[in-house]
Every structure is written in structure tokens, then in C-alpha cells.
Amino acid sequence: MIEFQMPSLGADMEAGTLIEWRKKPGDAVKRGDIIAEVETQKGLIEIEVFDEGIIGELLIKEGTKVPVGTVMALINPTETTLETRKETISEKPTVKIQPTEEKIVEKATAEKFEERHIKVSPLAKRIATENNIDLSQIQGTGEDGSITKDDVEKAISQKAKIEKKEEKSLPKNLAIRSAIAAAMSKSNTDIPHYYLEKRIDITKALAWLREANSKRPIQKRLLPAALLIKAVAKSLIDFPELNAIWDNEVQIKKEINIGFVVSLRGGGVIIPAIHKASEKSIDEIMEALNDMIPRARAMKLRSSDLSDSTITITSLGEGGADVVFGVIYPPQVAIIGFGGSSQQPFAENGMLGIRTVFTVTLAGDHRATDGLIGSDFLVTLNKQLQNPEAL
Numbered sequence: 001m002i003e004f005q006m007p008s009l010g011a012d013m014e015a016g017t018l019i020e021w022r023k024k025p026g027d028a029v030k031r032g033d034i035i036a037e038v039e040t041q042k043g044l045i046e047i048e049v050f051d052e053g054i055i056g057e058l059l060i061k062e063g064t065k066v067p068v069g070t071v072m073a074l075i076n077p078t079e080t081t082l083e084t085r086k087e088t089i090s091e092k093p094t095v096k097i098q099p100t101e102e103k104i105v106e107k108a109t110a111e112k113f114e115e116r117h118i119k120v121s122p123l124a125k126r127i128a129t130e131n132n133i134d135l136s137q138i139q140g141t142g143e144d145g146s147i148t149k150d151d152v153e154k155a156i157s158q159k160a161k162i163e164k165k166e167e168k169s170l171p172k173n174l175a176i177r178s179a180i181a182a183a184m185s186k187s188n189t190d191i192p193h194y195y196l197e198k199r200i201d202i203t204k205a206l207a208w209l210r211e212a213n214s215k216r217p218i219q220k221r222l223l224p225a226a227l228l229i230k231a232v233a234k235s236l237i238d239f240p241e242l243n244a245i246w247d248n249e250v251q252i253k254k255e256i257n258i259g260f261v262v263s264l265r266g267g268g269v270i271i272p273a274i275h276k277a278s279e280k281s282i283d284e285i286m287e288a289l290n291d292m293i294p295r296a297r298a299m300k301l302r303s304s305d306l307s308d309s310t311i312t313i314t315s316l317g318e319g320g321a322d323v324v325f326g327v328i329y330p331p332q333v334a335i336i337g338f339g340g341s342s343q344q345p346f347a348e349n350g351m352l353g354i355r356t357v358f359t360v361t362l363a364g365d366h367r368a369t370d371g372l373i374g375s376d377f378l379v380t381l382n383k384q385l386q387n388p389e390a391l
Contacts, residue, residue, distance in 0.1 A: 002051045002075040008068045009306040015067045016040045018060050027055045041179035042270055043299030053077045063160025119146035128152045176268035187327050192366040195325055198378040200385055201346055201355045208388035226286040229258055230391045231384040233277035239377045241369045243310045245331040250368040259309030262296040270296050273309040316340055323359045333365035
């Protein structure tokens with residue numbers, strides 16, 4: 001039996017509210033299928049399943065706030081057939097509980113009352129009482145119209161959805177700001193940062209981009225961000241200590257999953273991840289950016305988009321501040337910042353000229369790495385950007 005748990009979608013996430021199950025018991029699932037929708041401070045997230053099998057049991061009711069790591073559903077592996085499961089269940093004796101009759105006074109008009117006799121099982125009655133559910137408003141689906149446990153649970157779910165819509169919650173950008181505040185407070189409290197910066201000439205890289213884009217249709221053109229992500233991913237191959245997380249000790253990750261900061265129109269940021277960035281071409285990275293950025297700004301990300309980042313990139317784009325010093329997003333151990341580019345005097349091989357340059361910064365966790373490793377990484381990143389065709 002596979003236990004499907006509430007995933008962690010970042011260090012700032014402690015719990016999520018289950019809004020809707022997208023699968024039901026008996027449904028077959030495979031890796032990548034959407035099993036549920038969960039509301040977090042980052043918006044409504046589609047939660048994916050990463051195992052293959054048959055849904056056995058859904059343990060959490062819709063509308064419930066669920067802590068990270070809580071088992072939400074049980075999945076029978078593909079080796080377990082439905083017939084075997086039915087045989088196992090049939091071995092247990094079943095006891096049929098007869099519904100009791102409840103007498104409910106129901107208001108028909110402002111002046112007139114009438115009595116209505118309905119049948120309800122003891123379990124259904126208890127669940128309804130605990131959740132303040134009016135039995136007179138439920139149409140029973142059991143024998144002779146009796147109200148069953150499933151009828152009551154359906155009413156609870158509908159009530160939760162209505163309350164959710166009516167709830168006067170904080171605007172979404174304020175909720176995201178709150179999540180950012182929690183993560184950054186933890187970062188500044190727990191992580192001993194060190195900072196490095198390097199000025200890099202990107203004239204060759206931008207020239208290569210212009211030439212490459214001149215041969216492409218508009219919808220296939222590359223943005224500088226795709227080139228930067230690829231250069232960072234390729235550089236990290238030589239510096240695995242920066243592609244890691246800290247959990248009482250440094251844990252180096254095999255996959256290079258680069259999180260990139262996306263600014264939201266209403267304020268705040270969100271950080272989806274490009275998985276296995278070192279294995280992707282620049283075109284594949286660009287496709288991933290074109291897919292995820294609109295979904296991030298529409299708050300329609302999936303759980304896989306927000307999980308497993310091993311390092312983060314933040315960029316202010318052209319016309320922004322010259323230098324950006326990032327704050328490490330725990331449990332990661334580094335963040336790379338790209339400042340705005342501008343034309344500046346730049347000396348090379350004893351010659352002074354005007355070049356397009358920007359400043360790259362690295363904030364590192366001193367528990368996991370030191371300034372020498374960080375400095376060597378920035379030197380390697382510079383070499384990658386001086387040879388864009390090799391990327």
C-alpha cells in the first residue's frame with residue numbers, strides 16, 4: 001500500500017487546504033496525474049501523484065486544512081488487483097446498522113410549520129451533529145430515502161466550498177507576502193550568509209542571442225533568461241556543493257533543478273522550478289519558461305512546478321538595479337542574482353572599450369560552502385557566458 005502525503009511546496013508551507021479530490025476510489029493513476037487541488041498561500045495548486053496504482057481510499061475530506069506530510073490517500077500498487085482487494089475486504093464480517101427515524105420540525109413559511117419524518121443512520125446523525133449540518137436539508141440516497149454517512153459527508157463538503165467562497169480572506173498578494181516573510185525570516189535567522197559579486201561582460205552572449213533569434217520565428221525566439229539558466233546549470237556541474245540543501249548537514253542533489261523568481265502583477269513573487277536544467281537545451285528551457293511564467297502569474301501551478309528546487313536565480317532585468325543580493329530560500333544553500341545590464345567602460349587585453357556588462361552575485365550558506373568555492377563558481381559562470389555557442 002502506497003501512502004500519498006500532503007507535499008511540501010516550499011520551506012514557508014506548513015499546511016494546505018484540500019479543495020477538491022480529482023480522483024475517487026477505484027480510479028487508476030499514473031505518474032503525473034492530478035489527484036487533488038490544494039489551496040496554499042501561493043494559490044490553488046494542482047497536486048500530482050508520483051506512483052502508479054489504484055486509488056484505495058481517500059482519507060481526508062474536502063475543505064480540510066492538512067499539515068505537510070499527512071497521509072491523504074492510500075494507493076494500491078499496480079501489482080495489487082481490485083479482485084484481491086475485494087477478497088480481502090469480504091473476509092471481514094459486516095454489520096448492517098438499521099437507520100433510526102428522526103422527527104424534524106421544518107419551517108414551511110413564516111407563519112406555518114409542518115412535521116417531516118425522515119430516516120437517518122446513527123453514524124450519519126452523529127457526523128451531522130458534530131459538523132452543524134441540518135438534516136432537513138439533505139435528500140437521503142439510502143434505502144427508503146434514509147440519510148447515509150455519504151450523504152452527510154457530501155453536505156459537509158458543499159458547506160465548506162460555500163464558506164470558502166464567502167470567506168473574506170486577505171488579498172492573494174498579501175497572503176503571498178506573508179509566505180515570503182515567513183521564509184525570509186527563517187533564512188535570516190538560521191542561515192549564515194556570505195556574499196560575492198562579479199562584473200561580467202555579456203556582449204558576446206547578447207550578440208549570439210540576436211543572431212540566433214534573427215533566424216527564428218517570433219514565437220520561437222530566446223530570451224536572455226534561458227541563456228542564463230543554462231549557463232548556471234552547466235556551471236553547477238563542477239560545483240555540486242552549491243546544488244544542495246541543508247538539513248543538519250549538507251545534502252548534495254543529483255538533479256539540478258533551478259528555481260527562478262517570477263514577479264506577480266498584484267505584488268509578491270513565486271518561484272517555480274525547471275527540473276534537470278543541466279540536461280535541457282536552451283530551447284527546452286525557453287519552452288519551460290513560456291509554459292510556467294503565464295501559469296505562475298495566473299496562480300495555476302502544479303505541485304511539481306514548486307517542489308524540489310535545488311538553487312534559485314533572481315533577476316531584475318534590463319533597467320533594474322545594478323546589483324541584487326538575494327536571500328537564500330531554505331533549505332537551499334545558495335541564490336544567484338543578476339543585476340540590470342548597461343553599457344560601461346570595460347578593459348580587456350589591455351584595451352579599453354564600451355561593453356554591455358552586468359553584475360552577478362552569489363549568496364551562499366557558510367555552513368555548506370565557503371567564499372573560495374563561490375568565487376570559483378562565478379569565474380566558471382563567466383567562462384560559460386563568454387562561449388554562448390557551447391551552451
